Amino acid sequence: MTNAAIAQIMREIAVLLDMDGVPFKPRAYEKVAYAIEALDEPLADTYARGGLKAIEQVPGVGKGIAERIEELLTTGRLKYYDELHKKVPVDLSGLTAIEGIGPKHVKALYEALRIRTVTDLEKAARAGKIRDLPHFGEKSEQKILKGIAFLKGHSGRVPLGAVLPLLEEIQARLGKIAGVQQVALAGSVRRRKETVGDGDMLVVSNKPNRVMEFFVGMPEVVDVLGQGPTKSSVKLDGGLQLDLRVVPAESFGAALNYFTGSKAHNVALRKIAIERGLKLNEYGVFRGEQSIAGKAEEDVYAALGLPYIEPELREDAGEIDAARAGKLPRLIRYGEVRGDLQTQTTWTDGANSIEEMVDAARRLGREYMAITDHTKSLAMMGADETKLREQMIAVRALAKQLKGFTLFAGAEVNINRDGTLDIADEVLAELDVVGIAVHSHFNLSRDEMTRRIIRAMENPHADILFHPTGRVINKREPYDVDIDAIIAAAKRTGTALEVDAYPERLDLKDEHVRKAIAAGVKIVIDSDAHSVNHLDYIDYGVATARRGWAEKSDVLNTLPAAQFLASLKGSRRAKRGKRGRS
């Protein structure tokens, strides 16, 4: 049974317990559902490796839930869940996905009208049967139909890069309204999560109604979900839900902190507040009735005895302990990446010429760039050795003319099925930057895929493993690969791992970055630009690196060009040395 399936059952148990008003237990199951979804290793493997004890290592899992997971893994069923579900045998996750429908409503709908599925619910609502139920009315009936229609049109989270530019534009618009003193993006957008489910914005204004009127009247708004003096919610035409809060200036920091989340981070902060005899809410930190902090986020953390914690770290993933111990990382900053090492041009599948890409990169303030077009075995039009040498000549000729900008000759070399590379070693040796990548045979077994990639990393000319797991958000799952083994191989061979900043890739992802740097592996952050418009994606990669606790020194392409190149050459020498000895 997959982790996703187990997590869903844990979440459904939480819903079932909530229906009966059981206190606290539902939160325990819910928390475990989140924890399981965040795991890298299949629980089946965890169990095979270390039995019940290993399962209990998952955060939030105690003896009781560990045994329930064991039952699921060994029998494929869970009696406890089946018994609960028998009482309200409905499509729990489907129904609760509808905006405004929670556990109590699901139960009421089942008991009164035997509604089991979203389809049942839609029929009943259309027939006007919902409005007569206790605690429901005509408006709730309409809201249900709206919610169902919305779900049919959209599902789930979208890449950060698909919404951030619009949100920043809306932020700028709100900032121009008279009376608005501050505007900020909050929520998972501010934490720079790779995907976002909705947007959160915060405004300080002495004319809140004016802000709200403007907000719900924006041209992108297709539906107003709620409108009050301090909080409004709208749906945008792209399907994104956007929430806006208007807060007093003296609460801006506390509100920003609160609405940035994550939820788990907030809960942890509130516990610290309680321990200190304080109360933390979105208006400030309070001792009794007295506010002791709230205007700035730094003050809120300080009132809790903590240093400021960067938004990208706020996932309750150890950042609070690190803050308490004074061991927070000094995260790499936006703008500290000096060079871009994965770019494609019209030589293969890019939209712009080498010259155009160079111009655009310079305008963005980059100091160096590698041209890394695809190589021959790629079905499209990859370069073979001859074409690659031709391009090298062109690149080096242009490089000579450039002042204050370094242009590297490189390639995105395919890893063959057996782990060999599709370009001859003597040509690779001439390139400044050799990126290696999997572009075929995605369905190998975990073992085969892992061995394949490690063999490629052992090639003495391989500098960087590009997009190491191959995932494309919302399109393609990562291939099955043992990322810990890849990280260990990267350490052993001195191969850098890439954070591909292309918003649909962001691969390595945040938690893998964290593992890699903990192992002492260097990473690089590349745009994977296929046109001049993609070069500024680098910031999404920096965001992922920050979420993975990366410091500037962990990221090779924060080095100046000469040092960067020296570092690659050093790694190649070391590789050849190791190879010679073995």
Added chain:
DNA sequence: GCCGTTTTCGGCCCGACTGTTTTCAGTCG
């Protein structure tokens, strides 16, 4: 059901908005 710099028992985050209600439950974040 989980968890421990007060604790192995007794806690478990907090507030806004909606729609249905005559004072609040449910949902959401």
